[in-house]
Amino acid sequence: MSDAPTIHDLLAIMAKLRDRDGGCPWDIEQTFATIAPYTIEEAYEVADAIDRHDLPGLRDELGDLLLQVVFHARMAEEQGAFDFSGVIAAICDKMVRRHPHVFGDAQVGDATAQTVAWEEHKRRERDAAGHEDTSALAGIARGMPEWQRAVKLQHKAAKIGFDWPGPAPVIEKLHEEIDEVRAEFAAVAADAGDSAAQHRLEDEIGDLLFVCANLARHAKVDVGNALRRANLKFERRFRRMETLAAAEGVSLASLSLDAQDAYWNRAKAEEKG
Numbered sequence: 001m002s003d004a005p006t007i008h009d010l011l012a013i014m015a016k017l018r019d020r021d022g023g024c025p026w027d028i029e030q031t032f033a034t035i036a037p038y039t040i041e042e043a044y045e046v047a048d049a050i051d052r053h054d055l056p057g058l059r060d061e062l063g064d065l066l067l068q069v070v071f072h073a074r075m076a077e078e079q080g081a082f083d084f085s086g087v088i089a090a091i092c093d094k095m096v097r098r099h100p101h102v103f104g105d106a107q108v109g110d111a112t113a114q115t116v117a118w119e120e121h122k123r124r125e126r127d128a129a130g131h132e133d134t135s136a137l138a139g140i141a142r143g144m145p146e147w148q149r150a151v152k153l154q155h156k157a158a159k160i161g162f163d164w165p166g167p168a169p170v171i172e173k174l175h176e177e178i179d180e181v182r183a184e185f186a187a188v189a190a191d192a193g194d195s196a197a198q199h200r201l202e203d204e205i206g207d208l209l210f211v212c213a214n215l216a217r218h219a220k221v222d223v224g225n226a227l228r229r230a231n232l233k234f235e236r237r238f239r240r241m242e243t244l245a246a247a248e249g250v251s252l253a254s255l256s257l258d259a260q261d262a263y264w265n266r267a268k269a270e271e272k273g
Helices: 006-017 025-029 032-051 054-079 083-098 111-128 146-158 167-190 195-218 224-249 257-272
Strands: none
Touching: 006 025, 006 054, 025 146, 032 054, 054 083, 054 257, 146 195, 167 195, 195 224, 224 257
């Protein structure tokens, strides 16, 4: 390997790992389906490094994510479908094709206009490929996280006018959904063995989450970032609770909820200074 590794070195490493004669047993037995969860996980770890402003970590996580692309491309090459150069050629062609204002003579006014043009390019590409789905919701992948898919579905519907005019009616709808969830909880409590009631509760909670995603969209808040920050906040405060309790010789697990909540409030107060 050269002093300054290139993508060719990484491709060679992956080919060796997948070599049936002398390769890594784990890498050899993987398939697209088994690797896909790792690909998604690595993308989230990239986002986490960015959120933590960890540039050295981001470098490493981007490498891990690149490895996932190389892994999939190698498996496709083994099947005679395409190779890594085909992946590069496809994305280069797509980026040039979808940016005629940069690589051609087209004009766009701003980033919003470019987003509209991008979606129109995608629509024409689907038509040219013979896709029969003519719905306004066409082109939304089913493999993405469901919160992200919810926002994309809402965004697509909004483009043809099916949308609330602002956050106020969304908040009203949120209260309505909370009432419906409360009613289904009562139904489940009345008959714990009623599977239909449990399914209705699941449906209502799903509706509630869908409306929450819609509220975030109207607020121009990224749902994933908001939830990630909430998770980090919870984890930070909970770990501080554990530290405070341990310093006083107390186990959180031995305390009542009210006593645990007192530690939570202390941790929260510390953050607010």
